[in-house]
Amino acid sequence: MKIETKLAHFVDSFDFDEFVKSQYTGTTYEFVPDQEANNDTSYVFEVTGDLNSYEQSDLDDFEENNETNLMARVLLNTFAFRELIPKGTYVIGVVW
Numbered sequence: 001m002k003i004e005t006k007l008a009h010f011v012d013s014f015d016f017d018e019f020v021k022s023q024y025t026g027t028t029y030e031f032v033p034d035q036e037a038n039n040d041t042s043y044v045f046e047v048t049g050d051l052n053s054y055e056q057s058d059l060d061d062f063e064e065n066n067e068t069n070l071m072a073r074v075l076l077n078t079f080a081f082r083e084l085i086p087k088g089t090y091v092i093g094v095v096w
Helices: 015-021 030-033 055-063 072-081
Strands: 008-012 041-045 086-096
Touching: 008 015, 008 055, 015 030, 015 086, 030 055, 030 072, 030 086, 055 072
Parallel strands: 008 086
Antiparallel strands: 041 086
8 A cells, every 4th residue: 555645734624615705705605515515525636826717717607606616726726826825735534
């Protein structure tokens, strides 16, 4: 078994929701329905601060129309690009 030790940033899904709402006033974003997340799960994201053209299009739809479809990675990379959070590995935990 190969084991790799990594530094990661751990975030509660509800704290992530609040941070998104603090950056996008009026949004109804929620991590759990956006990711179709189950209880007692964790989601890992590698955050580089970069967006490809599809992700940029998703971000534009979110910013203009509050449309969400698996937006967590896009939002994390946007926040890293804007230097609101550090780049790196993020683990968003879901517990309700």
